[in-house]
Amino acid sequence: MPKQPFKALLLQQLRRDVAMLTGIFTVLLIWLALIGELRWTQSFWISLFLIAMAIIYTISRAARISATRNVSQTISLSEVERTRRRAQQQVLDGFSQPALILTHDRIEYSNKAAMKLFNLPRPKGLSSASLRHPALLNTIAKALASRQAMVCEFNPAYRTDEPWLAELVVLDTTEVPARLLISLFDQKSVRLASSARSDFLANASHELRTPLTSISGFIETMKGPARHDLKAWPRFIDIIDQQVSHMRALVKDLLSLSRIELAEHMAPTTQIDLTAYTLEAIKSLIPQAKARQVRLKPPDQTSPLIIRADPDEVKQVIVNLLGNALKYSPEGSVIKIELGQATSASEAEAACSRRKTGAGRHTIIRHEKMAGPAAWLRIKDKGPGIEEDILPRLGERFFRADASRGGPIEGTGLGLAIVKHIMAHHKGGIAVETRPGSGTAFSVWFPCAKQKL
Amino acid sequence: MASIQYTEQSMNDHIVTAFSQELEQLFANILRMGGLVEAMTNDACEAIVIGDVENANRIRLRDTQVNQLDAENEKMITEIIALRQPLARDLRSVLSALKTSNELERIGDLAKNIAKRAKPVAKTNRPSLLKGISELNSAVIGQLSGVLDAYRNQDAEQAIRIWDQDDKIDKIYTAYCKDVLSEMKAHPDLISDGMHILFIAKNLERIGDLVTNIAEFIYFLVTGNYLTLTERLDID
Ligand SMILES: Nc1ncnc2c1ncn2[C@@H]1O[C@H](COP(=O)(O)OP(=O)(O)OP(=O)(O)O)[C@@H](O)[C@H]1O
Numbered sequence: 230m231p232k233q234p235f236k237a238l239l240l241q242q243l244r245r246d247v248a249m250l251t252g253i254f255t256v257l258l259i260w261l262a263l264i265g266e267l268r269w270t271q272s273f274w275i276s277l278f279l280i281a282m283a284i285i286y287t288i289s290r291a292a293r294i295s296a297t298r299n300v301s302q303t304i305s306l307s308e309v310e311r312t313r314r315r316a317q318q319q320v321l322d323g324f325s326q327p328a329l330i331l332t333h334d335r336i337e338y339s340n341k342a343a344m345k346l347f348n349l350p351r352p353k354g355l356s357s358a359s360l361r362h363p364a365l366l367n368t369i370a371k372a373l374a375s376r377q378a379m380v381c382e383f384n385p386a387y388r389t390d391e392p393w394l395a396e397l398v399v400l401d402t403t404e405v406p407a408r409l410l411i412s413l414f415d416q417k418s419v420r421l422a423s424s425a426r427s428d429f430l431a432n433a434s435h436e437l438r439t440p441l442t443s444i445s446g447f448i449e450t451m452k453g454p455a456r457h458d459l460k461a462w463p464r465f466i467d468i469i470d471q472q473v474s475h476m477r478a479l480v481k482d483l484l485s486l487s488r489i490e491l492a493e494h495m496a497p498t499t500q501i502d503l504t505a506y507t508l509e510a511i512k513s514l515i516p517q518a519k520a521r522q523v524r525l526k527p528p529d530q531t532s533p534l535i536i537r538a539d540p541d542e543v544k545q546v547i548v549n550l551l552g553n554a555l556k557y558s559p560e561g562s563v564i565k566i567e568l569g570q571a572t573s574a575s576e577a578e579a580a581c582s583r584r585k586t587g588a589g590r591h592t593i594i595r596h597e598k599m600a601g602p603a604a605w606l607r608i609k610d611k612g613p614g615i616e617e618d619i620l621p622r623l624g625e626r627f628f629r630a631d632a633s634r635g636g637p638i639e640g641t642g643l644g645l646a647i648v649k650h651i652m653a654h655h656k657g658g659i660a661v662e663t664r665p666g667s668g669t670a671f672s673v674w675f676p677c678a679k680q681k682l
Numbered sequence: 683m684a685s686i687q688y689t690e691q692s693m694n695d696h697i698v699t700a701f702s703q704e705l706e707q708l709f710a711n712i713l714r715m716g717g718l719v720e721a722m723t724n725d726a727c728e729a730i731v732i733g734d735v736e737n738a739n740r741i742r743l744r745d746t747q748v749n750q751l752d753a754e755n756e757k758m759i760t761e762i763i764a765l766r767q768p769l770a771r772d773l774r775s776v777l778s779a780l781k782t783s784n785e786l787e788r789i790g791d792l793a794k795n796i797a798k799r800a801k802p803v804a805k806t807n808r809p810s811l812l813k814g815i816s817e818l819n820s821a822v823i824g825q826l827s828g829v830l831d832a833y834r835n836q837d838a839e840q841a842i843r844i845w846d847q848d849d850k851i852d853k854i855y856t857a858y859c860k861d862v863l864s865e866m867k868a869h870p871d872l873i874s875d876g877m878h879i880l881f882i883a884k885n886l887e888r889i890g891d892l893v894t895n896i897a898e899f900i901y902f903l904v905t906g907n908y909l910t911l912t913e914r915l916d917i918d
């Protein structure tokens with residue numbers, strides 16, 4: 230576009246005037262020639278004048294046309310370059326977080342998530358029109374000018390609690406025009422995750438400090454006022470011993486939690502027999518059950534159920550669930566253990582759920598995309614049951630229902646959290662059914678290993 | 683002059699006609715301006731609510747940028763009309779761009795005016811008075827973002843939706859005004875703070891009205907018809 234529109238306008242008027250004058254003089258020339266009034270020198274000058282006019286007209290037109298050409302822009306890319314860019318765009322499609330590629334001031338491509346975040350109808354467009362956010366646009370301008378990576382925090386919808394972080398990277402520092410890759414991260418989830426982590430640390434240290442305070446309290450007493458009261462010492466030592474074993478249990482649980490978290494992104498590879506592991510776990514808990522006069526009713530299923538799972542983790546699931554059942558069962562009651570196989574995860578979940586009236590039911594986790602047959606395990610006790618309104622909190626770290634009841638039963642509140650983690654790792658599920666006063670049933674299901682026939 | 687059509691160019695070959703490029707640039711300019719006043723309005727209200735006078739002063743300075751863009755747009759539009767002599771939808775695009783640019787400039791002025799009141803309001807000893815500002819602000823920002831999205835996407839239906847939703851702002855505004863007035867009656871020492879707050883609320887409500895104007899321009903741009911004015915009259 231010409232810099233001064235009003236001058237351009239003059240040019241246009243000039244052209245119009247020139248055309249008009251040329252027309253008038255042509256008519257005049259023809260008329261004079263027809264009536265024979267014109268000497269040839271005169272007609273020469275008039276013709277010359279007409280030619281000059283035509284030239285001026287043409288020049289003014291050319292000026293006009295070149296003004297247009299200056300702005301029209303042709304970017305032709307080589308076939309190789311186009312393929313490369315298409316590949317880069319495909320990479321963006323693979324991202325789950327919003328990401329876009331900018332060529333100078335134009336969005337070359339944006340993935341689905343970015344289109345959703347910025348409410349874009351098309352994956353392309355001028356960046357200032359599409360992104361609009363001043364803080365982001367300023368950072369883009371800076372990154373393009375300096376050809377350096379930058380970050381910018383901004384708030385796409387102007388809601389104070391939803392900040393996003395944009396990371397800008399120059400794709401190839403030598404390329405002209407510069408191309409930028411912008412990836413956007415939801416700070417809300419990052420903040421939530423980091424606050425969850427610090428919550429966990431705070432909880433863990435609190436849980437460890439409680440027995441520690443009690444231990445040091447008793448030691449103080451034994452050193453101080455009860456120094457000579459040797460008769461009271463065995464009682465103190467018993468309590469200290471108890472607290473120490475509680476701490477040991479806590480540390481053990483914390484360690485296994487962190488070990489499971491570490492391995493969480495690696496799918497289990499070994500194939501094991503769930504039936505054999507269940508029977509083994511039952512056997513190992515028989516002494517404990519005898520002491521509490523609780524009978525463990527083994528499953529009817531004796532044929533193997535092959536699942537793809539980590540042996541130690543499966544053992545831990547069974548022991549934790551059975552341990553809970555034992556711990557919360559009244560003396561002389563029966564714990565019923567069932568095993569089975571189903572054609573799919575949802576079938577397995579259905580097989581575990583008995584839908585008794587008055588019973589509450591809650592799925593703690595369930596892997597949505599679990600395909601193929603599943604093996605399930607259900608452990609039912611005749612304990613006190615769990616209040617329906619706290620069911621959603623099961624599996625939370627350090628959550629203990631009877632802590633609020635002031636119950637006497639020892640526990641760390643990590644057992645179910647560990648089970649939940651393990652089931653997530655195995656892409657399986659865990660659910661609970663319970664009726665206060667009459668008992669609780671925990672069920673887990675694992676995907677079966679694909680067997681070669 | 684040859685008639686130049688605004689054609690949706692095929693993106694593969696990147697051959698852009700001069701005119702369509704100019705129009706696109708104009709649109710981008712207007713949306714950039716929209717983004718600026720959007721942020722200005724929001725930041726001004728936030729500064730009011732948390733009493734950040736320093737930031738409010740900085741926000742006031744941003745208005746010059748908005749004015750500059752408005753002047754630039756006006757010049758660009760003159761050029762386009764003079765040189766391209768657009769017709770039909772092109773003409774509507776250019777005309778609505780001119781009007782939208784003016785409305786956005788006025789929104790910028792109103793936001794600046796809001797920011798100006800941060801200083802007197804900062805000393806108020808009744809933060810509960812300011813609570814309605816946040817509510818009004820998020821309603822207004824929602825409308826403004828919506829209308830800018832509609833403008834970018836040339837979406838007449840969304841424009842109508844925005845246009846219809848303006849009475850939500852009006853309702854919040856009237857309720858809030860009543861609250862502030864009764865507070866002022868009960869505590870005469872709050873009268874000067876209350877006055878400022880009422881002006882802020884009024885400005886926000888005005889921004890809402892300007893947003894509906896923009897929605898009308900979008901409707902005109904896309905369809906060539908005018909949104910009827912009858913329904914708007916009874917609100918005032
Ligand atoms: N079979 C059950 N019957 C009744 N309540 C149960 C049962 N299993 C779990 N709960 C409740 O869920 C809570 C959490 O259980 P979890 O196994 O995580 O911790 P815990 O048993 O208290 O401690 P530990 O980590 O030592 O196992 C328990 O405190 C208990 O209130």
Ligand SMILES: [Mg+2]
Binds near residue numbers: 553644645
């Ligand atoms: Mg337990």
